[in-house]
Every structure is written in C-alpha cells, then in structure tokens.
Amino acid sequence: MEYEISPDYLPISPCSLRTNTTVGCDIYLLAKTTIEVRFVLYCRGDAVFDETKKDMLVAQRIKSLFIKKDEQETYFDYLENNFQHIVSDTSIPTDERIKIVHSAATNLVKDLYNDPRSGNVERTKTFANNMVDYVIKDSKAAESLLKLAVHEYYTYTHSVNVAAVGTLFGQDLGLGVNDLKGLCAGILLHDVGKTRISADILNKKGKLTKEEFEIIKKHPEFGIEVLEETGVQFKEERIITLQHHENDDGSGYPYGLKKDEIQPCGKIARIIDVYDALTANRSYKDALRPFAALQEMKDEMFHCFDTELFREFIHFLGPYDPRKRAKISSKRYTTLAR
Ligand SMILES: [Fe+2]
Structure with missing residues (x-):
C-alpha cells in the first residue's frame, strides 16, 4: 500500500546520529498500519541517543527516521558540529x-x-x-x-x-x-x-x-x-x-x-x-x-x-577514470595564488 508521507516531516538517515549525543530536535519513527501512517516520537531532542536506541534501529532494520521540517535547522547544525x-x-x-x-x-x-x-x-x-x-x-x-x-x-x-x-x-x-x-x-x-x-x-x-x-x-x-x-x-x-x-x-x-x-x-x-x-x-x-x-x-x-x-x-x-588516466601535461599546479 502506498502512503503519502506528511509534508511537515523530513526523512533523515539513522547513520547520521552519533551515539551518546543529543540531537536537539525530536526524532520520529514512521508507524504504518493497514489503515494509517503515524509519526511516533522515538527520541526527544534533549534525550541522549544511546547504544540501546541505536541497537533497536539496527534490529528493526529501520532505514529512515523523521524530523519536523520546522526543526531542520537544528538537525543541520548537529550534522555540521x-x-x-x-x-x-x-x-x-x-x-x-x-x-x-x-x-x-x-x-x-x-x-x-x-x-x-x-x-x-x-x-x-x-x-x-x-x-x-x-x-x-x-x-x-x-x-x-x-x-x-x-x-x-x-x-x-x-x-x-x-x-x-x-x-x-x-x-x-x-x-x-x-x-x-x-x-x-x-x-x-x-x-x-x-x-x-x-x-x-x-x-x-x-x-x-x-x-x-x-x-x-x-x-x-x-x-x-x-x-x-x-x-x-x-x-x-x-x-x-x-x-x-x-x-x-x-x-x-x-x-x-x-x-x-x-x-x-x-x-x-x-x-x-x-x-x-x-x-x-x-x-x-x-x-x-x-x-x-x-x-x-x-x-x-x-x-x-x-x-x-x-x-x-x-x-x-571525461569518460575515463580520472584517477587512472595519464596526465596530459607535465605541468604541476603547485600553487593557486601568486
Ligand atoms: Fe558569478
């Protein structure tokens, strides 16, 4: 069955979460039943994402988690940090x-x-x-x-x-x-x-x-x-x-x-x-x-x-593997600015 995922939520990769950190924004799981899809709070923004939470994702083979779109800035700051x-x-x-x-x-x-x-x-x-x-x-x-x-x-x-x-x-x-x-x-x-x-x-x-x-x-x-x-x-x-x-x-x-x-x-x-x-x-x-x-x-x-x-x-x-090709020039660009 095809579900329409809410435009208010953004999928994120579970791989992007480090254990023993707090992400700063709430993280949700998508729960599907035969009659509805629902976002279920999985880890609060101020809670530590720990090994137990990570193990659960691996055991359940969860490929996507979700955040609220209006909290995406917090998530991207987390990624950068x-x-x-x-x-x-x-x-x-x-x-x-x-x-x-x-x-x-x-x-x-x-x-x-x-x-x-x-x-x-x-x-x-x-x-x-x-x-x-x-x-x-x-x-x-x-x-x-x-x-x-x-x-x-x-x-x-x-x-x-x-x-x-x-x-x-x-x-x-x-x-x-x-x-x-x-x-x-x-x-x-x-x-x-x-x-x-x-x-x-x-x-x-x-x-x-x-x-x-x-x-x-x-x-x-x-x-x-x-x-x-x-x-x-x-x-x-x-x-x-x-x-x-x-x-x-x-x-x-x-x-x-x-x-x-x-x-x-x-x-x-x-x-x-x-x-x-x-x-x-x-x-x-x-x-x-x-x-x-x-x-x-x-x-x-x-x-x-x-x-x-x-x-x-x-x-x-070009179509050749750039790492395997021979250099066409012997000149090396050793500096960018004179
Ligand atoms: Fe320009």
Whole structure:
C-alpha cells in the first residue's frame, strides 16, 4: 500500500546520529498500519541517543527516521558540529556518508546566501576544510562524491556538487591541502556578491537591459566587500570571488584581465563557474548533462578559458577514470595564488 508521507516531516538517515549525543530536535519513527501512517516520537531532542536506541534501529532494520521540517535547522547544525565524527565512522557506508555531507553542505550554502555575514562565511570555511580533509584521506569518498556530483548534477544540491567537482579537479591537478581548502571555500563563496543585487534583476526571465547587466557585472566586487566586512582575510577565496568572470582573452569582467594576469585559482574558477551555469536548472533554460556542457564550453566558449587547464578539465571529467588516466601535461599546479 502506498502512503503519502506528511509534508511537515523530513526523512533523515539513522547513520547520521552519533551515539551518546543529543540531537536537539525530536526524532520520529514512521508507524504504518493497514489503515494509517503515524509519526511516533522515538527520541526527544534533549534525550541522549544511546547504544540501546541505536541497537533497536539496527534490529528493526529501520532505514529512515523523521524530523519536523520546522526543526531542520537544528538537525543541520548537529550534522555540521559532528561532521568529522560522521565522516570518519567506517561503520557507515561511504555513499551514505557522502549523502550526509551533501545535506549539511546544501543547508550551509542556503544559509550563506540568505545571510552572508561573518558567522556563515566562517562556517563555510570550516566546512570546506573538513570536506577537503575527508576526501584527501579517503579516495573512495572522492570517487563517491564525484559520482554523485556528476550523475545527480541537476538536484538542489547543485552548488555543492560544483564545489565538489572543483575540489576534486584541484586534487587531480596536484594542488596541496591548503590550496584545496581555499579552492573549495572559494567556489562555495564566489557568488556571495549577488546577495547585494535585487532579486528582480537576478531572477529576470527576459533579456537584461544594458544597465541591468552593468549591475550584474558588479557582483565580483560586491563579493569582495562582503568578505571584507567579515573581517577575515582569505587569499584564494578573495581571488576566486573577484576573478571568476575574467576570460583568458580579456573579454571578461570586472577588469578585463587576460592570460597570466589572471591567477591560477581565478582560471580554475572561470571553468568551474561556466560548468556550473550550464549544468544548473535555470528558470529560462534546461540544464545540460555534464558531457554536453563540456562540448558547449569547447565549441562556444573556448576563448574564456586557459587552454591547458580546460584540456585538463575535459580529461578529468571525461569518460575515463580520472584517477587512472595519464596526465596530459607535465605541468604541476603547485600553487593557486601568486
Ligand atoms: Fe558569478
């Protein structure tokens, strides 16, 4: 029998709960009978989720628990605070851990773009640090993350998928841990300046007027203002925010920089940003599949990219196993910002 699950509740993975912690929001079980489905309180928000409760879930083979939707913020805070423990718990299958990372990251990005103040910018940085530490330690995690990011590119977790693709691309290029952390945080933060532009312009369905486009072109500099107001100085994040619309041939904005006037992380961000735009579902056009996006980038926008980096990106994302392929270039990208 098919049941309609209440829109007031959100399913969560039992794997995301650590024993001997309190989650902060009530957790429910779905009880099904032949005549009804009901949510039954399973663990109160202020009660400790202990071994006995966990054993009961395992014994009953419970695959989903539920929280009330209006308490989801509390749950996502819990995930973020327990991130390192969850991702290093080898009893949780890798794919399941990656899904938990995704849901926490998606919530973080939503908060960041709703309220880009220092707390959320710092949360983003901390999250990027943790995520990079995780994918560096666990090559299976990197593989699983890339699989999810490429195959489920159309989902609401899009910007997180793109940050994952960018980070793993950086890893493939041979970047060190600190550069990868800057790259990951920079990709998550890069459009934060758009929060200073009116929604009427950002969401306009028809063609933008010249004046409207001039306003859009200010978002990299607005982004720097936002980062500066947080009082935190992040080198790569600033460069990525400022240079992610600069084109290799000088036709980009805000400064019309060309070739090596653009920093390596700015060049990577340009590629990732276009890939992001083409693979996202927008109100005015359908999303392209990853390989169709690469084709369009090659055919229509080749002048935007650093040729060698773009080739590396095609090989990285292409149909071959990126971890087994031979490097097409002997050049190593040992630093992101000069
Ligand atoms: Fe942008």
